[in-house]
Amino acid sequence: MTDEPSQPNTPEPDPHARTQENLNAVARQMLGAPSEEEKAKKAAETPEWQKKLKKFGPIGAAAVFMFGKVKWVFAALKFAKFGSLLSMLLAVWVYAQFFGMPYAIGFVLLIFVHEMGHAIALRQQGIPAGVPVFIPFVGAFIQMKGMPRNAWVEAVVGIGGPLLGTVGAFACLAVAYTTESQLWFALANVGFLINLFNMIPISPLDGGRIVGVFGRWLWVVGYLIAGIVLVVTWSPILILILLMGLFNLKRILNPPEGYNVVAKERRAVMALAYFGGIGVMVLGMISTEPALADLAPPEVMVLYGGAALHALGGLWSKS
Numbered sequence: 001m002t003d004e005p006s007q008p009n010t011p012e013p014d015p016h017a018r019t020q021e022n023l024n025a026v027a028r029q030m031l032g033a034p035s036e037e038e039k040a041k042k043a044a045e046t047p048e049w050q051k052k053l054k055k056f057g058p059i060g061a062a063a064v065f066m067f068g069k070v071k072w073v074f075a076a077l078k079f080a081k082f083g084s085l086l087s088m089l090l091a092v093w094v095y096a097q098f099f100g101m102p103y104a105i106g107f108v109l110l111i112f113v114h115e116m117g118h119a120i121a122l123r124q125q126g127i128p129a130g131v132p133v134f135i136p137f138v139g140a141f142i143q144m145k146g147m148p149r150n151a152w153v154e155a156v157v158g159i160g161g162p163l164l165g166t167v168g169a170f171a172c173l174a175v176a177y178t179t180e181s182q183l184w185f186a187l188a189n190v191g192f193l194i195n196l197f198n199m200i201p202i203s204p205l206d207g208g209r210i211v212g213v214f215g216r217w218l219w220v221v222g223y224l225i226a227g228i229v230l231v232v233t234w235s236p237i238l239i240l241i242l243l244m245g246l247f248n249l250k251r252i253l254n255p256p257e258g259y260n261v262v263a264k265e266r267r268a269v270m271a272l273a274y275f276g277g278i279g280v281m282v283l284g285m286i287s288t289e290p291a292l293a294d295l296a297p298p299e300v301m302v303l304y305g306g307a308a309l310h311a312l313g314g315l316w317s318k319s
Helices: 015-031 036-045 048-054 058-099 101-124 151-179 182-197 206-213 218-233 236-247 249-253 264-288 297-312
Strands: 129-135 139-144
Touching (some): 058 101, 101 129, 101 139, 101 151, 101 182, 151 182, 151 206, 151 264, 182 264, 206 218, 206 264, 218 236, 236 249
Antiparallel strands (some): 129 139
């Protein structure tokens, strides 16, 4: 007679433990927490470089988090650039309804070059800035995400647009003389005009920012000139510019302590750049006049009216 093998003593499952496990599963589902199976699957899919970084504790975990967000940063940048391009295309389309497509494209590109001059100066001075955004019949602006440290930095950023914009106008002039195209002469003329108009020493135009570093008395001259022109023309654009200047009046009259402390050498350099730039722009405009002498009055109004539209672009928007 053989003995039957003894059955192992298997413990009865604890009903309380099973209930608690079910409750935990329900709680995880309600809170959106991953289950153990999902955690294991995620761990298996985790790249090796992330696993290695996590071995370094909190620092490594933070690095993994930052690297994981890079794609979203790039996505945001692409969206911002897309928004800038979309506003640029919209401006071209709107201007084309009044000025024709070839002139509208050149006009918007000249504004773009002007704004990129500001953008380059902002970056050179270490001030974060957004991408150019175009607003039809208002102009364009670059969002500046910080204030200039002093009057010199403000003047450098202010003059960056007119200087690079004048280079763009001369490029159009070179093409005009090569091709003898009246369109290119018109674009060169409006390019010089855009930048010359912005050199008027009133806020918020670039000239008002520039002269503050070497001759604040020029603000009075600028407003007197603007007032006379306003009485003669009753230009709505000029009215808006003067109103925008009133909003900047408090900042102009009450700058931060030490804001206007600038070395004499720098004041002289900025004065030379300002008045020299104006002279170059005026000569550039004069050089285009013979080729545009036979334009009809409506065409002249299109030429100069389009240039004045750019004046309302606000460079100094702050976040």
